[in-house]
Amino acid sequence: MSDHKSTYNPKSGFEKWMDRRLPLMRLAHDSFVDFPTPKNLNYWYTFGGILSFCLLTQILTGVVLAMHYTPSTDIAFASVERIMRDVPFGWLIRYIHANGASMFFLAVYIHMFRGLYYGSYKEPREVLWVLGCVIFLLMIATAFLGYMLPWGQMSFHGANVITGLFGAIPIVGEPIQTWLLGGPSIGNQTLQRFFSLHYLLPFMIAGVVILHIWALHVPGNSNPAGIDVKDVKKDTVPFHPYYTVKDGFAIVVFMILFSVVVFYFPAALGHTDNYIEANPLVTPAHIVPEWYMLPFYAILRAITFDLGPIDAKLLGVIAMFGAIALLFVLPWLDTSKVRSMRYRPTARYFFLGFVICGLTLGWCGAKNPDDALPFMTLSADQLVVDYTDVNGNPAQRFFDDYELAKQALEDQPASASATLGVKKGDAIRFIHLAQFMTLYYFAYFLLIVPALGLMERPKDEPDSIHKSVLKGKAKAPAPDGVAAE
Amino acid sequence: MSDMTESDHETIDEDKRDFVHIASGMMALGGAGAIGWMFVDQMNPAADTQAASSLEVDVSKVAEGGEIRVLIGGKPFFVRHRTAAEILSAQTTDVTKFPDPETDEERLRTLPDGSFNPAILVTSGSCTHLGCVPVGPGNNTGDYGGWYCPCHGSHYDTSGRIRKGPAPKNLPVPDYEYVSASVIRISL
Known part of the structure; x- marks a missing residue:
């Protein structure tokens, strides 16, 4: 926390000399060693550390892959196959990178849902949250750009559909699309710029991560009780060794899951169509994005109706980008002063509904919208x-x-x-489910969250973090001599 | 010297300072904008990409009942040599009830002598629904004998007009002209 006095004590002559010139060791010590951290953080709070690990993994494997990859439409596909077959350990590095993107998004979604549940976006952490949203947006862009590079069928036609979304914007849409592609359609020039930007964006993410941690260290961590640190001595523990060890343990568990995917199911999250080289004259029958984009893809396709002068295609694009934009303004939509949903008996059920909504939208995004839901066929074709x-x-x-x-x-x-x-016979179809869930998604942010803060009667919050930790253990002897409540 | 500075401080001309601030700020902004435009504009289609945006096709090489597919700047186009039966069905159907009514002749271009060659039909190869490439002669021509888009089931007739399915428009006729009786030039 920003008002915490530095406890760095340079010992050797060199450390003292350095501290007067560039106090880097002091910054590191105050940020990651003796940083006062609430003592009640649970394992949901380890995903920040896990995400740092993911970013590092992606940058490291990505830099290595760029040594072997060639961004040219003639040999991009072949150069990826060469990485898989001929480059020593190329198969492993590429599988870590490709599945690493999935692991990165898995971790970021958990990290975001944790923030939503414990109200981590609320005053005074609004900027911290907005910076996180910027990182999420950059991650989506990076993943989209990277998916083009293997130059497979899904790479090509997926990019075609997504860049085509810009064409839906009136008047300026088509010039923007041409500008993005650098020509009338996706070609060599598009692949080259996508490669360049795919290399650039992770470093921009790293830059925003530094701001994100800075903005975290000004007010300090939020915590599951959702209350402020009142007594640094009683409510907090130093980051090292308490949370270095806790985060480290979580990262190891995460690496086990990561390894299982990389070594046993390396292609489970991919599409077989992407092992066919891109062919502009043949479209795959079923174009689907990677799993982590599916909820937003479902929202895009759920809009099948015009609204006034706005046609369905443009409205779908607006809804999809709007779904992400809402995350940015969430701190100002939420009227509740109570941060943690532990003490919000009604809000937590709507939050559960929101989690289900996100997962269901993902399911809808993966399916053909015109297919009937399981057991929902009302009459035969x-x-x-x-x-x-x-x-x-x-x-x-x-x-x-x-x-x-x-x-x-x-x-x-x-x-x-x-x-x-x-x-087709009558049925309740995926499109109907997607439309209902899209409605819930927007209602959650625009109606439920603002209204609940005004209408809900929250439960009593604990007086302090150390009391919330000791609660329920009143009969156990207090380890640090603090009287139990 | 110090006396001069003192007296200068007492007679600061605020208007003059504002002018200098605004003028130099505008100058810097203009410079940033000019150099910024260079970085924005470099992403637009390069001269060689633009130069490759038209193509001459010898339509006499297309076998009757078949089609060829050409890519111009990466965009697919169909050049189809229609059979007599296909021409007849394209010309005789009542178009008024079509989703996008257009007569067959409106979808053709004249030869240098001003007449039509209804055997050769030239259309874009992107489905007007979501840009997939429909399949045509030799595969599945759909319910109306033209093209069928496997992505979401749009059926086009032998004039490339949408007849059934989610696509809103006919396959667009590109900008093309007959440079001789058997050669066309398609431009983007």
């Missing part, structure tokens, strides 16, 4: 023959049996231009 009747009006006949439908098709004269098709 039917065959339909469209034709023009003797009066010249369009007419339809429905069949359950293919032979009968085919017979009816052949019975029509050529002038009726009869065609055979399928009429």
Whole structure:
């Protein structure tokens, strides 16, 4: 915390000499050794450390991969295959990098949900939260740019769909799209700039991470009780060794999960289509983004209706970017002064609903929106023959049996231009679920969160962090001699 | 010297200072904007990319009933040599009830002598729904004998007009012209 006095005590002559010129050791000591940290942090609070580990892993493996990769449409795909087959340990480095992106997003989502649950975004940590949102946005951009580089079918056509979203913006959309692609469509020049920016952005992330930690160290950590540190001596412990060890243990557990994915399921999170070299003339039948983008992709596709002068495509793009933009302004949408949802009996159920909403949107994003939900088929699909009747009006006949439908098709004269098709039966489909969840997503931020703070009656918060830690252990002897409540 | 400084301090011309601040600030801003534009504009299509944005195609090489697919600046285009039956169905169907009504002749371009060659149809190769590339002759031509988009099931007829499915518009006819009776030039 910013008002904490430095306890750094340079011992050797060199340390003293250095401290007068560049007090780097003092900064490190005050930030990561003797930094007063609330003593009640649980394992949800270790994901900041895990994320630092993820960023370091991605930068390290990425720099190495760039030594072997060639950003040219002629040989990009082959150079990735060469990394996989010929470069010593190339397969391992690439699998760590590709799956590392997934692990990074897994950790960041948990980190964000932790912040939402314990109210870490509230006064005085608004800037800390906004910087976190900036990092999240940069991560999405970096992941999108990186996914293009292997130059597979999904790389190419996924990038085509996403850059096509900019084309939905009226008037300036198409010039922006051309500017981003550097030509009328994705070509060599696009691959080169995507590679350059994919290399740049992680260092920008690292820069914002420094600001993020700085903004964390001014007010100090939030904590599960959601109350401020009142007595530094009783409420906090030094970061080292207490949280270096706790974070270290969490990182090791995370690395075990990471290793299991890399060594046993390295391709489970990828798409087989991306092992086919990009071909602008053939589109994969089912374009899906990586799993960590699916909730936002579901929101994009959930908008199938026009709203006034805004057509469905543009409205979908606005909704998708709006879903991320809402995170930035959350600190000013939440009217509740109580940080931790431990003491918000109603809000925690709506929060649970929000977690389910996020997961369900991810599920919807992975599925074909027109498919029926499991067990939600209300009537079977039917065959339909469209034709023009003797009066010249369009007419339809429905069949359950293919032979009968085919017979009816052949019975029509050529002038009726009869065609055979399928009429989908009634069902509750993924699109309906996605629309409902999109509604909940926006309602959560725009209605539920602002209203709950005014209407909810929170439970009593504990008087202090050290009392909240001792609560329930009143009969146990207090280890540091503090009287239990 | 010190006396002079003292007296200077007493007669600060605030207007003059404001002028110098604003003028130098504007100068710096203009310079930053000019150099910034260089960095923004370099991402626009380069001269060679722009130069590669048209292509001449010899349509006499396309077999009847078949099509060729050409890429211009990475964008796909279909050049189809239609059969007599395909031309007939494209010309005789009543277009008024189509989602995007256009007659077959509106979708053709004239030869140098002013006549039409209905056998050759040139369209964009991007489905107007989400930009997938439809499949055509030799594969599945859909319910109307033209093209079928496997992504979300749009059916196009033998004039490239949308007849069924989510696509809102006909396959666009690109900017092209006959430079001779058998050669067309397609431009982006």
